[in-house]
Amino acid sequence: MAGSADFDLYRPAEEHDMLRESVRSLAEAKILPFAAAVDEESRFPQEALDALVSSDLHAVHVPETYGGAGADALATVIVIEEVARVCASSSLIPAVNKLGSLPVILSGSEELKAKYLGPLAKGDAMFSYALSEPDAGSDAAGMKTRAVRDGDFWVLNGVKRWITNAGVSEYYTVMAVTDPSMRSKGISAFVVEKSDEGVSFGAPEKKLGIKGSPTREVYLDNVRIPADRMIGAEGTGFATAMKTLDHTRITIAAQALGIAQGALDYAKGYVQERKQFGKPIGDFQGVQFMLADMAMKIEAARQLTYSAAAKSERVDGDLTFFGAAAKCFASDVAMEVTTDAVQLLGGYGYTRDYPVERMMRDAKITQIYEGTNQVQRIVMARNLP
Ligand SMILES: Cc1cc2nc3c(=O)[nH]c(=O)nc-3n(C[C@H](O)[C@H](O)[C@H](O)COP(=O)(O)OP(=O)(O)OC[C@H]3O[C@@H](n4cnc5c(N)ncnc54)[C@H](O)[C@@H]3O)c2cc1C
Numbered sequence: 001m002a003g004s005a006d007f008d009l010y011r012p013a014e015e016h017d018m019l020r021e022s023v024r025s026l027a028e029a030k031i032l033p034f035a036a037a038v039d040e041e042s043r044f045p046q047e048a049l050d051a052l053v054s055s056d057l058h059a060v061h062v063p064e065t066y067g068g069a070g071a072d073a074l075a076t077v078i079v080i081e082e083v084a085r086v087c088a089s090s091s092l093i094p095a096v097n098k099l100g101s102l103p104v105i106l107s108g109s110e111e112l113k114a115k116y117l118g119p120l121a122k123g124d125a126m127f128s129y130a131l132s133e134p135d136a137g138s139d140a141a142g143m144k145t146r147a148v149r150d151g152d153f154w155v156l157n158g159v160k161r162w163i164t165n166a167g168v169s170e171y172y173t174v175m176a177v178t179d180p181s182m183r184s185k186g187i188s189a190f191v192v193e194k195s196d197e198g199v200s201f202g203a204p205e206k207k208l209g210i211k212g213s214p215t216r217e218v219y220l221d222n223v224r225i226p227a228d229r230m231i232g233a234e235g236t237g238f239a240t241a242m243k244t245l246d247h248t249r250i251t252i253a254a255q256a257l258g259i260a261q262g263a264l265d266y267a268k269g270y271v272q273e274r275k276q277f278g279k280p281i282g283d284f285q286g287v288q289f290m291l292a293d294m295a296m297k298i299e300a301a302r303q304l305t306y307s308a309a310a311k312s313e314r315v316d317g318d319l320t321f322f323g324a325a326a327k328c329f330a331s332d333v334a335m336e337v338t339t340d341a342v343q344l345l346g347g348y349g350y351t352r353d354y355p356v357e358r359m360m361r362d363a364k365i366t367q368i369y370e371g372t373n374q375v376q377r378i379v380m381a382r383n384l385p
Pocket residue numbers: 128129130131132134136137138139161162163164165207210215365368369370371372373374375
């Protein structure tokens with residue numbers, strides 16, 4: 001198998017290895033030192049944003065035509081993975097910039113792309129994705145946010161819930177009902193700007209993990225926007241939202257993978273230092289077997305995630321299955337591996353003095369957002385390869 005064309009698709013090329021090395025050293029030098037404080041103080045990781053923007057890593061997926069780095073899906077995955085390895089909250093900067101802007105890239109007009117992707121690529125603006133509502137989570141098509149046409153404008157009213165980086169981002173892709181009689185085919189997508197009159201934000205949610213990533217409600221109160229802010233044709237917003245998730249669930253898999261790798265790396269070092277019964281605990285086979293299982297699961301998740309990224313880049317027919325499978329598998333692995341890392345540190349692992357406790361809390365969200373893992377299984381079952 002090794003050396004066959006198919007196998008090579010899943011293997012990062014040399015340029016991807018170089019990218020990994022440079023993101024890792026940036027993340028360890030400029031993001032890791034603040035990760036514990038960002039979590040403890042539940043504050044936005046401004047140091048991470050500054051470091052990512054100065055190295056052009058904050059939105060690597062933006063095509064070169066619009067001033068971006070033009071990174072492929074695998075390169076984007078590697079950036080997110082390496083940032084998440086040291087700080088999951090910070091990894092939501094490149095991940096959500098892709099999630100928020102991908103609807104514009106996939107379905108937007110040239111004018112929308114030119115207007116909104118340039119500032120994103122430059123680091124002048126971040127992009128969020130507003131699909132979920134208080135009463136429409138897994139059943140996102142049950143949303144109530146309404147957009148009504150008024151001449152050359154649309155007027156939006158409603159509440160979006162759980163919006164990552166809300167309040168920090170300048171731009172929001174907002175899904176809203178334009179024809180209530182059509183359910184998902186009556187939903188359209190729009191770009192809403194933070195500065196549009198009638199846009200406001202709720203208080204940050206008090207979360208279990210990813211505490212450095214602000215999650216807020218977005219209130220739309222008679223927000224009047226020009227008609228050309230619609231992304232794609234009327235009624236195609238839900239399809240665009242789902243197409244987006246096919247690609248971006250792979251970035252959540254990358255985040256999960258990075259968190260798991262960070263926990264394994266920390267535990268590997270710890271078991272060599274910690275002595276019980278007169279020797280390092282890493283000398284005990286019971287501990288070695290746990291580390292072996294953790295590494296095996298991470299590698300399996302990595303292969304599935306990279307393979308899904310290759311499919312995202314080519315927009316293969318089985319992308320929907322692979323995107324859901326990668327997200328579901330990698331996030332379950334992240335939860336298992338981080339829980340095992342806490343176990344390997346014993347009582348110390350259970351405290352905030354060591355990073356594995358934070359990693360275990362951060363891992364949990366990867367099983368929930370961009371569709372819970374039950375929803376991923378529904379998606380997979382409907383799109384079996
Ligand atoms: C920190 C955070 C950040 C987020 N960021 C964003 C964002 O940026 N943009 C955005 O739009 N959304 C975002 N979300 C929303 C997220 O995608 C939803 O929370 C998620 O889709 C689940 O919806 P819900 O919370 O309403 O749960 P519910 O849909 O109420 O689900 C509750 C439980 O029921 C299960 N369930 C529901 N339906 C089924 C079914 N048919 N079969 C089996 N089980 C089922 C679920 O799996 C879950 O276990 C975020 C959420 C969080 C917590």
